Every structure is written in structure tokens, then in C-alpha cells.
Amino acid sequence: MQIFSTFEHSAYLELAISALQKVGVKKERILAVPLNSRVEERRLFDTLHRADGVSLFDKGAAIATALSVVGASIGFVLEWGPIYWGLIGAGVGFIIGFTIDYIIYKVIHRRNRKVRGKKSEVVIVVDCPKELVEKVEEVMWEHLALGVAKVEGE
Numbered sequence: 001m002q003i004f005s006t007f008e009h010s011a012y013l014e015l016a017i018s019a020l021q022k023v024g025v026k027k028e029r030i031l032a033v034p035l036n037s038r039v040e041e042r043r044l045f046d047t048l049h050r051a052d053g054v055s056l057f058d059k060g061a062a063i064a065t066a067l068s069v070v071g072a073s074i075g076f077v078l079e080w081g082p083i084y085w086g087l088i089g090a091g092v093g094f095i096i097g098f099t100i101d102y103i104i105y106k107v108i109h110r111r112n113r114k115v116r117g118k119k120s121e122v123v124i125v126v127d128c129p130k131e132l133v134e135k136v137e138e139v140m141w142e143h144l145a146l147g148v149a150k151v152e153g154e
Contacts, residue, residue: 016143060097067093
């Protein structure tokens, strides 16, 4: 049976591995794999297949709607008429809203972009007999594992 668990890279990880060996799991049956952290910058624009929940379109659409109404209203007394001034208002409003969202995302959220809370840095895979499963799982939780899962083998 295989037991998977994730840990932060800390002294508890080393203690967990030592405790597993004391419980009776052989050193050759323990695999610890460190995870690589994300180093590339998040993409600003979403695609059809990937979205991250950040939208630069929302404020632009709302401000474009408001300014197009104002532009169309004022356009009745201006030379080009309400249609052109409504379109100009929509374009200017969208650019203003997009710029606001872009500045908020790039400047303010840049400071808060670090992952909050605990993050998994190391995955431990333990291959052990069924008799030791409960003890191994208990050792993992005692040494502050972030998550533990069991998979039955052949």
C-alpha cells in the first residue's frame, strides 16, 4: 500500500522520515520529492482554456456604459451627434476602466501576490505493508503533514 503526504520544507519533514524508520518502514521504501515553485509571472490575459479569475474587462465595460450614455446625451447638442459622442464616450470609458484595473493589478496586487497560508513543498511517498498503514498515517499527521492520502497497490 502506498501513502502520499505533503509537507512544508522544515525540520518536521526530517523528523517524520526518522519516525517512519523507527515504526518499521525501510529507508528504501520512502521517497521524498521536493516541488519546484512557480517562477514565471502570471499571464495578464486569459484564454478560452485557462482563466485565473482576474478580469481587466469589468470596470472598463461599466465605465464605458456610463460614459456612452453621458456622451450620447451631450451629443444631442454637439456637432457630431449622439451616436458618435456615445461611441467616443464608450471608448474613453473602456480605456479608463482598463487602465484602472491594470494599475490595481500590477501595483497593488503585486505586493499581495505571495501565496497565503501554508504551501506544499515536499511530497513523501511511503510504500508499506497494510499492517503499518495506520501507524504511518498517524506519524504523518503528528509531524504536521499538510495532506495525507492512501492508495492500495496490487
